[in-house]
Amino acid sequence: MKLTVHTPPEVPLEAEILSPTSLAGLSEAEVSALIVHHGNRKEALGEFFSVNGKMNGRLELEGDLSFVKLIGQGMADGEMFIEGNVSGHLGCGMSGGRIVLNGDAQDWVGEDMTGGSITINGNAGHMVGSGVRGAEQGMLGGEIFVRGNCKNEAGGAMRRGLVAIGGNSGDFTGLNMVAGTVIVLGEMGIRTGSNMKRGSVISMNPARMIPSFSYSCTYQPIFLRFYLNYLRDVGFEIDDAWLNGSYQRWCGDAISLNKGEVLLYQS
């Protein structure tokens, strides 16, 4: 099924029903009649989108989606392809299926997700794969791939899963991490891994570590080859030198469990 924006919303549109899971088994007319929240009004989806085709597990979205929030919320299966920039909370709480976005996403991509994968062929905002504020754990599984840059707190409080950033990440990458893996191919901001318990944050560039991290050794982690080859398979540009390279291993955060690691590519 393909949904194309014919009238862009004037104010934020909360459309959590936009996922293959929610639309499964519905006809064009039924999808058009579904209720979305346009600011403080309830309106029919058909007021903004023209709906074409049959729903067979694949949903395509196209047009000016820059005010559309919560796309793919709670998605459990199927595939969704999105052309254009989207607003916040893309794929939040999703448990399965696949989202591919050709454009930029705002904050909270994959917030609290437990499974599935999100690929963003553009930039993402703050809190990629993060938990809601104040929560002890965020992302519990699944994969988030961002080809471009992301902002602060990527992988905040994540418990399992993979977040891969092709460009640069902002400050506090891997903040409060409980476990899981964050890979940043570009540069990271400051205060990486603050308060992390366990988990791995990996970057291909030098980074200023907070002093509560201690340098452990420089080594060639075998496991990283598998990750990097996997990222190459999903379309990231991986330098051959990274596959067999040496990485500095920093342990932290001493203020917390001190069982986390930050690996920084050296040569």
Place this chain on the structure above:
Amino acid sequence: MDSSVAAEPNIRVVKNATCTFCGCVCDDMELTVDLDQKRITKAKNACVLGKAWFAEHSVDESRPVAMIEGKEVSLDEAIDEAAKILVNARFPVIYGMSNSTSEAQRETVKMADLLSANVDSTSSVCHGPTGMGLQGVGEPTTTLGEVKNRADMIVYWGCNPSDCHPRLSTHYAVNPKGMYIPNGRKDRTVINVDVRSTTTTNIADVFVQVKPGSDFELLWGLRILVRGGKLNPAFEEQTGVPIDVIENLASRLMSCNYGILFFGMGLTMTRGRHYNASALHMLATDLNEHTHFVVKPARGHGNVTGADTVMSWQTGYPFGINFNRGYPRHEPGEFTTTDIMCRGEADAACIIASDPMANFAKPAIDHMKKIPMISFDPKPTPTSQAARVAFTTACYGINTPGTVYRMDDIPIPLRPAFESPFPSDLDILKPLVKRIRELKRAQY
């Protein structure tokens, strides 16, 4: 307790009046008011800021009570127009409230609920990160009375109360004698942590100068020491503070009887924001393993604490609240006004007792110029001048009674000095809410 005594025919003396300039909300003012000129001629007990606040407040009776598109109209016409703007909006944003009474704040939250609007206070560009920080780690809190009577260790971190809250030191925290602090200043240690020396440094026993933007690292270092760890040389490199100074600071903090950490924008509005505030709260929690330690943000506007408090007990959240779906949701960054305006999402705004057109980011101001705005302000401001509907209001504390919250969440009653010809925020909000309700009923 009648506090007004006629001293001379046209002079009124108001005892125990409350100053609403800053978050200290000192309630021991003695105001001498010239009723003919409608001016406060003397403000006994006020600090330099309070004196200016009272002395420079005059009422310009020639100003219209309400304007639409800059033209004078009656109050009823303006209320009707404001109600229509708000009811027709799909994403109305209500912002401000920090210089208003808690009674008006309560009515504002009611209005936001009724309109399914977004409601936010000036906290979001001030101590909002403090609210976000403490949500994750908890808040070891106190009142200023407790500080006066018990605190033997005062830390001013990233704030300059000698200039911004002059009576915080002289009236509450540093100089006064208290129940367990019989010798006042002599029994207390004052520590100032900042990126440069300020007038507060002059009253401090210890000054720790930290490199700009590295407060978080210093707080992290202190936490390690308080938890029994050791520091590596990188702490000195990154914070610019020698290791022995950090160690000395940690041992002083651990060995006091009752310590308080006051902090300001130096933490909440520098890189790291809510995580700086959160690190400070975590430090206080760690220190409670050794002694009693509490944290208090040094709040700026007179009733910004009230805005947080009122919104918290009405909606469950302190700021950045959205009612679009009929129930309150809180998300800083998503529902905070400056972010909403920068993304161009709002289609109407109601600004109560604040001036975002003068201090928001440029993209936010550009968007606010495009949408219909309603402003409540005692004086002409860039916001009131850009507003489609502008109300002239009476000044809270000076002209109108009500309640304000001190920075330690203590409600304090106001004792106004003289009457204003203009209505208070609450006097306008009540009929506005009534009119909104009528229009909403007519819609369904």
